[in-house]
């Protein structure tokens with residue numbers, strides 16, 4: 613297992629529509645393991661493949677009830693099949709460090725996906741888990757959390773992140 617570098621905004625990998633996984637082969641299994649490792653190293657609660665530069669529909673989610681390195685769940689080709697309610701809460705992203713904002717999300721949802729064995733599964737989630745799932749599935753569609761904000765707030769965060777990226781490139 614290895615910790616992968618996390619892409620940060622405005623890396624173009626974050627803007628792509630990720631491709632569905634056609635075959636759960638060795639490379640995808642390896643990617644899932646590495647994504648789990650990378651998420652823990654970064655102390656994140658979720659990670660999507662485009663954040664490590666892989667344009668495929670794979671996400672990993674931290675499961676707080678377990679306390680070791682197996683405490684994550686992989687969802688392959690996840691799709692939201694129903695959603696209800698609305699709740700506003702603070703969110704951040706490993707690809708936009710130092711920025712957090714209040715984002716409106718569905719309160720509960722049902723997601724279908726393939727698990728890491730390739731079996732079709734369904735999951736009902738609410739509150740924090742529902743929020744993390746929506747955030748990570750957005751990544752698969754090239755959407756970052758601040759793009760869900762009002763235009764003024766969105767542009768403010770975008771501009772600051774672009775400046776940070778430029779400053780980092782100069783260093």
Ligand code: NI
Pocket residue numbers: 704705706707747751
């Ligand atoms: Ni994120």
